[in-house]
Amino acid sequence: RILQASTSEVYGDPEVHPQPEGYWGRVNPVGPRSCYDEGKRCAETLFFDYRRQHGLQIKVARIFNTYGPRMHPDDGRVVSNFIVQALRGEPITLYGDGSQTRSFCYVDDLIEGLLRLMSSEPQTVGPINLGNPSEFTIRELAEKVLAQTGSKSQMIFKPLPEDDPLQRQPDIQRAAQLLDWQPFVALPQGLQETIGYFRELLASDT
Incomplete structure (x- = not known):
């Protein structure tokens, strides 16, 4: 039994929102981001061919x-x-105007989802989305980080990279049905743990 740790990047810059597993995606195969996106899509293909x-x-x-x-x-x-x-x-470096959205999944929630997937019935092969469906703009994320760190840093804005997805949000109905899984760690709680880790790490480097 082998796990393919694939990615939401297989959906590219999606036209369907949120993204279910049945959505084939919208990927520019020759763009600057395409090597990672297409590499993961190819890996999924090889996994299913071997199956x-x-x-x-x-x-x-x-x-x-x-x-x-x-x-x-x-x-x-x-x-x-x-x-x-x-x-x-x-x-704090933002690209574009910060209105593009992402959905952030805390590592403990992801690990629980992966464990449930690996222990599921043999016919449950996926692909299965594992992510937190709570959606935030990149600017909202920056504001939360500034508030929770107490930092006086200012936000600066740079041009949006080519092919950068404008929205990314998982449809996790399949994970809920087949794995009885959903994420529980909200972004503020996850950021608190992550900020604490980085605060100690950076202090030890000085």
């Missing part, structure tokens, strides 16, 4: 914007970027 041809027991999870303690401070993801910038008193 059909060799009977391999597979599980495919499409993971949405996970965050939490033990993230790397320089991994380039928006939650870690904002927290590190806020704690260092650096400008």
Whole structure:
């Protein structure tokens, strides 16, 4: 039994909102983001081919914007970027006007979903969305990070990268039905834990 840790990026810049697993996505195959998106789509294809041809027991999870303690401070993801910038008193960098949305899933919730998927019946192969359907704009995330860190950092705005998705939100009905799973950690609580981790990490580096 093998897990494919796929991604919400397979949906690209979606025209369907929220995104169910049956949605094939809207991905630019030659854009600057396409290597990751198409690589994950290809991996899903190979998993299902091996299942059909060799009977391999597979599980495919499409993971949405996970965050939490033990993230790397320089991994380039928006939650870690904002927290590190806020704690260092650096400008908070937003791209576009900050109105694009994401749904952030705390790591403990994701792990519970993955464990349930891996222990599910053999016929439950996926793909299954694992993410928190609570949707926030990037500007709202920045405001929450500033409030919870007590930082005086200012927000600065840069051009939106090409093919950056404007909306991303999981439809988790399949996970609820097949895995009896839903996320429980709200964004403020998850940010509190993550900020605490980064505060200690940055203090130890000084």
